Amino acid sequence: MPRPIHATVHTGALRHNLARMRRAAGDARVWGIVKANAYGHGIERVFDGLRGVDGFALLDLQEAERVRALGWRGPILLLEGVFEARDLELCSRLNLWHVVHCEQQIDMLAMHKTHQPHRVFLKMNSGMNRLGFAPARLRAAWSRLDALPQVDEISLMTHFSDADGPRGIGHQLQVFADVTRDLPGERSLGNSAAALRHGDDPAVRADWIRPGIAIYGSAPDFPAHDAAHWELQPAMTLASRIIGVQELAPGDTVGYGSSFAADAPLRVGVVACGYADGYPRHCSTGTPVLVDGVRTRMVGRVSMDMITVDLTPVPRAGFGSHATLWGRGPDGAMLSIDEIAAAAGTVGYELMCAVAPRVPFSVDE
Ligand SMILES: *Cc1c(COP(=O)(O)O)cnc(C)c1O
Numbered sequence: 001m002p003r004p005i006h007a008t009v010h011t012g013a014l015r016h017n018l019a020r021m022r023r024a025a026g027d028a029r030v031w032g033i034v035k036a037n038a039y040g041h042g043i044e045r046v047f048d049g050l051r052g053v054d055g056f057a058l059l060d061l062q063e064a065e066r067v068r069a070l071g072w073r074g075p076i077l078l079l080e081g082v083f084e085a086r087d088l089e090l091c092s093r094l095n096l097w098h099v100v101h102c103e104q105q106i107d108m109l110a111m112h113k114t115h116q117p118h119r120v121f122l123k124m125n126s127g128m129n130r131l132g133f134a135p136a137r138l139r140a141a142w143s144r145l146d147a148l149p150q151v152d153e154i155s156l157m158t159h160f161s162d163a164d165g166p167r168g169i170g171h172q173l174q175v176f177a178d179v180t181r182d183l184p185g186e187r188s189l190g191n192s193a194a195a196l197r198h199g200d201d202p203a204v205r206a207d208w209i210r211p212g213i214a215i216y217g218s219a220p221d222f223p224a225h226d227a228a229h230w231e232l233q234p235a236m237t238l239a240s241r242i243i244g245v246q247e248l249a250p251g252d253t254v255g256y257g258s259s260f261a262a263d264a265p266l267r268v269g270v271v272a273c274g275y276a277d278g279y280p281r282h283c284s285t286g287t288p289v290l291v292d293g294v295r296t297r298m299v300g301r302v303s304m305d306m307i308t309v310d311l312t313p314v315p316r317a318g319f320g321s322h323a324t325l326w327g328r329g330p331d332g333a334m335l336s337i338d339e340i341a342a343a344a345g346t347v348g349y350e351l352m353c354a355v356a357p358r359v360p361f362s363v364d365e
Pocket residue numbers: 033035079159190191192193210211212213214220
């Protein structure tokens with residue numbers, strides 16, 4: 001028998017979250033962001049739940065090929081554009097739209113031989129200072145693209161650094177609006193946080209929103225808001241079972257480094273899940289875990305293949321009992337991936353992307 005750890009992708013939750021983001025989008029279209037293998041869920045596994053998107057956006061050309069192989073004939077956008085000239089051949093062959101964020105990408109397009117002109121998303125750096133043309137250079141880049149026979153439609157795009165936080169997006173929105181005011185073309189600005197927190201503004205929704213994390217059911221601005229606040233449902237559950245039980249006496253310690261010591265008699269369950277499964281090693285005593293749907297806490301350190309949990313709130317639990325690391329538990333219980341991420345000093349994004357290859361996945365409704 002394989003180890004009992006298992007991840008499940010919830011198709012119904014993906015559909016629900018997509019519908020939620022459609023409400024946030026108003027009249028705007030919705031890119032479903034499936035980069036990083038659909039944030040660790042698996043492109044093939046999320047496809048059915050997300051086939052209601054207007055397009056799929058991702059980074060990796062192989063991932064674009066996988067989306068086409070699933071029979072998707074609608075838009076696909078390469079969020080970082082091409083990396084080398086021959087990538088443009090694949091764009092032509094698979095009809096991929098691509099971001100253009102630097103002069104080198106325009107140079108490559110100018111050399112590209114194609115019968116089918118490309119649709120590009122010209123990216124402005126409005127303050128994130130990662131990819132994109134500086135505001136002062138954007139219009140020249142637009143004119144260069146407009147003059148190329150290899151390009152037909154030019155859309156405009158930018159990305160916010162603080163849509164999830166107190167600084168907000170106002171400063172970037174202003175720069176983008178000022179520079180692009182009289183340029184034609186569709187616009188795409190907002191990620192999940194921008195669409196949910198600032199989507200009342202039609203300039204933020206624009207023509208396309210680009211939600212990633214929200215469609216996977218994690219709150220983009222935890223702990224300010226949780227997934228329930230945004231009416232999002234977890235699209236992934238990580239679950240396992242208890243494979244051993246220890247009865248501790250006062251003073252007994254658990255695990256490497258003896259980081260936890262019992263101050264009273266304590267039953268401890270050993271769950272088959274460790275950092276080699278993608279459970280964050282930075283979690284420490286107190287991190288929530290569900291056992292048979294009842295909320296309890298981890299005690300001691302995370303080891304490679306196991307964690308240890310306090311069975312006090314679930315006295316009937318024992319060998320074989322169900323453990324939920326995040327997502328949906330039995331009987332409607334829920335444990336947010338955002339809480340586990342916070343306990344590890346990171347974000348839900350990282351945890352979902354980091355579920356290890358040794359964890360078997362399945363898909364449910
Ligand atoms: C990843 C990404 C998104 C999605 O961001 P979320 O915070 O997951 O909604 C949107 N736009 C770009 C350019 C991205 O790289």
